[in-house]
Amino acid sequence: MSSDIPDGPDVSAGAARLERVRIEDEMEQSYIDYAMSVIAGRALPDVRDGLKPVHRRILYAMSELGVSSGSSHRKSSSIVGETMGDYHPHGDSAIYDTLVRMAQDFSMRYPLVDGQGNFGSMDGDPAAAMRYTEARMAPMAEELLADLEKDTVGFQANYDDRLEEPEVLPAAFPNLLVNGSSGIAVGMSTNIPPHNLGEVIDTTVHLIDNPDADVAELMEYVKGPDFPTGANIVGKDAIYSAYATGRGRLTVRAEFEVEETDTGRDRIVVTELPYQANKARIVERIADDVNEGKIEGVADLRDESDRDGVRVVIECKRGANAEVVKNQLLEHHLESTFGVINLALVDGQPKVLTLKETLQHYIQHRREVVRRRSEFDLQEAQDRAHILEGRLTAVRNAEDIVELVQEAEDRSAAKEALVERYDFSEEQAEHVVRMQIGSLTSAEAGEIEAEYEEVQAEIERLEAILGSDEKLDEVIKDELRAVKDEYDDDRRTAIVEDVGTVTREDLVPEEDVVVVMTADDYIKRMPAENFDPQRRGGKGIIGGDPKEGDRVTTIFRANSHDYLLCFTNHGQVYRLKTYEIPEMSRTARGKSAVNLLDLSDGEQITAVVPTDDIDPDECITMATRQGYVKRTACSEFENILSTGIRAAKLEDGDELVDVEVTDGTQDLVVATEGGMTIRFDENEVRKMGRSARGVRGIDLQDGDAVAGLVATDDDDGRSLLTVTKRGYGKRTPLSEYRRQSRYGKGLIDIKTGDRNGSVVDVKAVTEDDHLVVMSEAGQIMRCPVADISTVGRNTMGVVIMDVEDDDSVACMDVIPARTRKEETDADE
Template sequence: MSVIDRIDKYVEKVIESTLEDIVSERFARYSKYIIQDRALPDARDGLKPVQRRILYAMQQMGMLHNKPYKKSARIAGEVMGKYHPHGDSSIYEAMVRLSQDFKMRVPLIDMHGNNGSIDGDSAAAMRYTEARLSRASEALLGDIDKRTVPFVPNFDDEELEPTVLPAKFPNLLVNGATGISAGYATKIPPHNLREVVEATIAYLDNENITIEEITKMIKGPDFPTGGIVQGQSGILSALDKGSGKVVIRAKTEIEEISKSQDRIIVTEIPYEVNKADLVRSIDVLRIDKKIDDILEIRDESDQQGLRIAIDLKKGADAQFILNYLFKSSDLQVAYNYNMVAILNHRPVLVGVLPILKAYVDHQKDVITNRSNYELAKANKRQHIVLGLIKMVSVVEDIIKIIRKSQNKQNAKENIMEAFGFTEVQAEAIVTLQLYRLSNTDILALQQESDNLLAFIKELEHILSSEQALRRVIKRELVEIVNLLGEDRRSEIEAEIDVIKIDQKELISEERVMIGITKEGYIKRASTRSHQASLTIGLKAQDALIFEKELNTLDTLLIFTNLGNYIYLPVFKIDEQKWKDLGIYINNITPIEKNEKIIKVIAVSNFKTDETILLATLHGMMKQAKLQDFEVTRYSKPIKAMKLSDDDQLIHVDMHEKPNILSLSKKGYALRFRTDDLPLYGLQAGGVKSMSLSEGDQVAAALYVNTSDDFVILTSRGHVIKDVVEELPIYNRNRRGILVIDHQKTNPHYAVSGARLSKQQQKENVDVRIVTENGSLMLTVSDLKYSGNKFGKKLFDEEALGKGFIIEVFDAKDDDIELKVTKLPPKKTPNPIETIDLKEEIVTVDDKKIHLNRLDLFDEDDE
């Protein structure tokens, strides 16, 4: 027996269908319901179903604007029991919103009690608050009892409810709407009633009116909270197509506390911004020291109106701080129009013209239906009045007939038979009170008949003339404006004010110590913490590769072996104690697992003619302008040099000199003119600048002067000192000459190099050597040696590991900041400085040999 057969025993009807079909069909019905009957407003009256039901229920309960308030719980119960069978909380929340003057441009409910606040406070429970209709909602409900709109049965078929309200003004544009449904959302801002009515009347006069003409009347949104709306193009796009973007800015002013101290006063905030959250967020900016010049922020709002006071420190730039607050807080927000409404039972994204058309067409139907209702009623009354007037002339005979009749029905029949009255007239006669037979009432009947004739004539004219119908709509719109119209609250500005904040202007300028280690830990400490700390916080076997006192407004360029650089303003580094470990670079900017820091350069000013030299392991080099390294977005590493797959960035130098010195691992030194190396952008890969034999690679590339010395750190912990002037100038892309003698066993390989000027030697500056397991701090005088062609041994590589960086600290009075390349070339009798030399290769016994500057012979690896 199948499952279906077993189920048939207990279930009368089983529908066989796939899950996909069931879910699809049910969800389609659900979506249609929430789109049409829950979340989106009708274009005709601008109301969602729950709002319409609340207003109609209150009108049926007689809760007009001039009647006593009634408990909100009673209203919510009436709405839920008769028209809206959902939660009472959703009904009450809708009531509360309709009553909030900071959400609704024209509130539709007059609520007595706590109905929430602009600070985000929720309303009191419905058992505590009371409510009644406002004048505006009465205008929306006006003439609903004159068969002006269609009614449908409610959920249990016991009551009737309207599908739309008559709406004496275009509520959708005046109060706006927000809502989210399945696949659709709407966001329509409120507008000024006077402007909307003016545009509606203009549309009535000319249905071919252009959107440009409409925008001369509807200037833009008019929020209940005021503020400044920027973006005329966004308003035009929204009014035309239904979507557009504007910016809402708080209304502010700057008060002078004293001659050197100001206060920012906020009197209006953007629409739907929570005031308490706004004040809190600005105070957090002060507490987090993201802006130092705010002394205090206070909410001074009272019954007189909204007021937020922001006291500034003495000497602070009030306008700059205000711009920063616009940029960083909800004092300025973007508002994106999404004007979706139910039009002809369908959700449509529409501009203002289709909304006006839908409203005008609706009003035509309302006025026509009302006129037909009133015409029928007037004709009926006129018929009765004519019968009463006719009765006056035979009143004595009628009285006799009535007295002789058996009952009311018999009296009606006798009167109709004797004088030819209709049944309606006869009914009116027999129910007439005797005092109405006085002379005064007879004159009143005649006057009423004349008035009814004029009224009937007017109604027939309205029903037969399109122009007359339009005049009625205009007249009633003008009456509503006179009753409810208010001046505009929001100001309109044509252009969106683009605010660009230089965060450096927010930073207090001070001197700090910056330390960066080879493992990638970065720390910023005060100079006091640096001086007070006897030791620096480091991981085991880690060492500093950069240590310098800088200004908080300086910027670090941190270069990595993968050809990238990290742009890191000093003020972005969190302050710590010098003995702390620091922040790992990956927590600041994400880098690759195999990415390592090779060089750190501190920059105070990018707007210079400085250049940076970049060199790779395989001998590719380029120069780049320092100003190209300045960026505004720096959340990830930025490309400094394009590398081949197996290449790495090995050395970076700054402060251009006349010559470039390139050192290779196997001890070759190539000196060539700086002008021979072209300038490239950051995305370029550079050019071949040093010819390398198999197994050789570049160890360092330096800017040098002719008068400089240079030092080479070897793989065995030796430092070799040499003279730049003794190196001939070759063309680029040569091997150069040998400066480290080759050994067949345990050779010395160059691992790093540094320039050593005469001033650095004179001042005996510090020298840092970084090794695999630590670092060594020396002075220039410690590098002196004699009688050893492999230099001076400074550390045991078995203890500290192999060295890989040697750094000579700057001299105080060095010419390091000068750019001598822009000067005219000096004439010197030294032929080495004026003639490009080629490498000298001689042949002895059919073997190629290389001539080095020490006149020592060494076999060429080739």
């Protein structure tokens, strides 16, 4: 039975061919093979013609189809199908996307495809389906294919060995630099910006004549990239770096101008955008930032672009600083970075190239193309001269040759007789036998002799080119100049000097301002000079217009360029630049502070400290409503989050009331709403961390609460200014407040009662300072401190501000004499 079972396959031979390999080695080699396939076959351009395989195959397929610049347009689907079927065995969408990009005048500096139909837009709109669009080669593309039929480049088999395709195109101009390229390979990418054709050709000609020229010398001809969408490149240093190393980062800025409308408002008109920018997305993001308050001063935004070009109009609000708005737009939307990576294939290998190296490889390629073309043309001319020599011999011996041909039995015998008698070559004999009788006339002989002389002159010219590198280079230069004469245009991208970053702060005048905040978190700033000093006892002027149910809670003076530490009643601290607070008129309500500070419900700013003059060794000293005092090193407030950080831990029901900056040598004066004060050495309060509660500073009576905090020196000569809710106030020399131990009941500072109300705040002042007082209803008054009487501690004070019965003083601050002197000096 076993003999009936057929023998199985002999696996011994196959097993003998097995080879043991480490899987990691096989994976590594396979990945390298895949990577090189992507690098060389898909993602990177060739340094010689500046094209990736898909671009080259599309143009070659169009050439084979006869879809030239002079022919009618052909359906894009036909071109894509021909390319995919014969040369590029990949998805049709990838081929069509490439075809579309070559037709977009906002993507290609010099489009290689002339498209008809919807080929997309700068707004990111996609092109229509390939069945709806038509295309043909642009004249510039024909310059890349010129002389392809003259054996100027090598050919290779297509993917299925049915046809042949060029390995590279002859490229009559340096397309890699002229149109640029971008692509992502495996582990590397390229991003080459486009350039102006005339500048690149001038640079190439100069390098042919001056092979030792360096990048700086070449940049006398090529100024920098020239993007199809125009705009501006900021600074030349980045361009030089990119050209000298092959890598660099260019800052590209939109082109815009500020116009004044008939109504007196300014508007910013954008006419050119950075390369590869999506216009619709930029307009949308600007609108979002305006709505979110990140960009201030914009009243309207319109996209008025049409077929003639870009036009985006940003209308400024009345009174808004157009320079500030412009700078905000530049910072976030109208400026981008173009990362240059001049990576291309050189002999099939990826290489980062300098400007000089890129042009050197192109020049080497053109020399090879012109040499091969000259050899081809020379062979053609020599072949033609050889035939013409035979024709001339036939014309001169017409009668004999006619007779010889007539006597021959057939065409072959006639050719043999001609070869034997006149020493003709086979080609000459074949041509003579096929000549018509009419071509043996004397007139025809003259034409043959003239053509023969022309061919001989051409042979001499071609032999001279092939025999001299200088003549060959002259041909290259002449052809480059011819391309420049035909297609050169004006530079679109300007190179502007980098004058440094213009920040918003640079555009905001440095001045003293008054900042007002309400209980409902409306905030604004006003120039302090808007409020002229008045005699005490007046009603003041309107400084705010709180909405119904709202009231003013905070007023403080600051410089427009100050960084402020804003302490709140909840014990949090925020960092804010004064100019970020919107500037508004006296009668304006203000703007919601939610766009500036992340305040919680019921959280209000109770103290503000400018940080410009703070020494890290100094302390932030805080007082709470329930009488706690704490000192924390200023260094702990250096890194403040946008959501704020904790400044003090508070007991339930307690609030942070006031803050002072102290240096360890001062006394602290704590004042209460009931008119009591206590003065003690700040060193009685030890330094502690931000999360600490503090220690008892004053022993409060029932129903009393802390109103303010002052830091003073023994010999500073200042007075303690106290202001009450009904608008009363007084000055008392700080020397009258003797030093005590911490956590005492203190001394009487001012008599409080129904007439003058409780204490609002206290400040240390000099004779030359000015007081700014504001009521809850928005009345504001500025008066000289010197107008306020200096009296003893236990008095009621005098009327500073005449407040209405249903109103009361909300807050106060002091404009120091030093600041007012600086204002006067600036005016002078």
